Amino acid sequence: MTPTEIRQARITMGLTQLQLSKRLGYRDKGRVSELERGIRQPGAAVVLMLRAHLAGYEASAIPTATAPARIPDALAECPQVGSPGVGGASVSAS
Numbered sequence: 314m315t316p317t318e319i320r321q322a323r324i325t326m327g328l329t330q331l332q333l334s335k336r337l338g339y340r341d342k343g344r345v346s347e348l349e350r351g352i353r354q355p356g357a358a359v360v361l362m363l364r365a366h367l368a369g370y371e372a373s374a375i376p377t378a379t380a381p382a383r384i385p386d387a388l389a390e391c392p393q394v395g396s397p398g399v400g401g402a403s404v405s406a407s
Contacts, residue, residue, distance in 0.1 A: 314360045316351040322363040323349070337362070 330342035
């Protein structure tokens with residue numbers, strides 16, 4: 314997931330950098346800023362959560378990245394919203 318895609322996912326979710334940071338289990342918005350600027354690479358759980366939202370899953374139904382083992386199960390249980398995906402985004406972490 315590119316820095317631009319990360320930023321666009323955050324904006325699409327209607328979250329500030331601080332709000333997304335808290336959802337991802339980071340202490341402050343600095344980590345999200347670094348992800349959006351390409352200074353750091355996101356982990357697989359972060360990519361999965363963001364892509365799941367872009368694929369149409371409600372952000373509130375997707376667990377935080379601090380519980381990555383639960384994400385695949387939770388996606389099977391949570392509702393999709395509207396039309397599938399933005400630009401055909403997939404829900405894989407790779």
